[in-house]
Amino acid sequence: MRFDILTLFPELFPPFYNESILGRAVKKGLVDIRLTNIRSFAHGRHNVTDDRPYGGGDGMVMKPGPIFRALNSIERLNEKTPVILLTPQGRTFDQSIAWELSEREQLILVCGRYEGVDERIRTGCIDMELSIGDYVLSGGELGAMVLLDAISRLVPGVLGGERSNKEDSFEGGLLEYPHYTRPNIFDGEGVPEVLLSGDHEKIRKWRRVESLKRTLERRPDLLKKVRLTDEDKVFLKEIKRD
Ligand code: ADE
Numbered sequence: 001m002r003f004d005i006l007t008l009f010p011e012l013f014p015p016f017y018n019e020s021i022l023g024r025a026v027k028k029g030l031v032d033i034r035l036t037n038i039r040s041f042a043h044g045r046h047n048v049t050d051d052r053p054y055g056g057g058d059g060m061v062m063k064p065g066p067i068f069r070a071l072n073s074i075e076r077l078n079e080k081t082p083v084i085l086l087t088p089q090g091r092t093f094d095q096s097i098a099w100e101l102s103e104r105e106q107l108i109l110v111c112g113r114y115e116g117v118d119e120r121i122r123t124g125c126i127d128m129e130l131s132i133g134d135y136v137l138s139g140g141e142l143g144a145m146v147l148l149d150a151i152s153r154l155v156p157g158v159l160g161g162e163r164s165n166k167e168d169s170f171e172g173g174l175l176e177y178p179h180y181t182r183p184n185i186f187d188g189e190g191v192p193e194v195l196l197s198g199d200h201e202k203i204r205k206w207r208r209v210e211s212l213k214r215t216l217e218r219r220p221d222l223l224k225k226v227r228l229t230d231e232d233k234v235f236l237k238e239i240k241r242d
Helices: 020-028 064-072 095-102 119-125 141-152 200-218 220-225 230-241
Strands: 002-007 032-037 083-092 106-111 128-131
Touching (some): 002 064, 002 141, 064 106, 064 119, 083 141, 106 141, 128 141, 200 220
Parallel strands (some): 002 032, 002 106, 083 128
């Protein structure tokens, strides 16, 4: 899968994507990340990419020309390749959008800075606007990294034998159960007996109950959206009774 990222700060990206799971995916060629510096497409001696807003007011606006030319320089592998703008005004990115986007051959991510990009870029060149949450960042770069990470994990082969992503929080629509590893006693605290029992069916049930408990406590909104099995409904009744 290929990601083309348009940014004024390309140097922020390699330290992130060359490490860990994403780093391995890049080395294996499963994920191809190309960076385009918007500043290279600015005209004039000073390569200016921003300007004062028409109508006055604080802050600067990213000029349309450099972004437009940068976008035109990108090779499109597919006529359906979406151009995505990272902006706090976008739809909130979540796991289901990550799945949808992981099926694309290529994504083009545009990172805005300053007060935003000229509206004519948004209306003329952008297919989708995504936010990573209800807060304002200094630019779209962190958002692009969040997409890069969450989507790459879903590309076949990226997680390899390491683990399946099917049990991750949100994958089944629920938060994940608690995890334990060695040592058996840490800071005076033990490990739930059931996890040491070797009884796989008991362990599966315990994990499902813990998953439901956590979701009920922390994110009851998720429980309303998920499709619960009959077993889940029994577990939930017991949890609520306790
Ligand atoms: N740029 C600035 N804030 C952002 C946010 N919350 N999500 C995505 N891009 C942004």
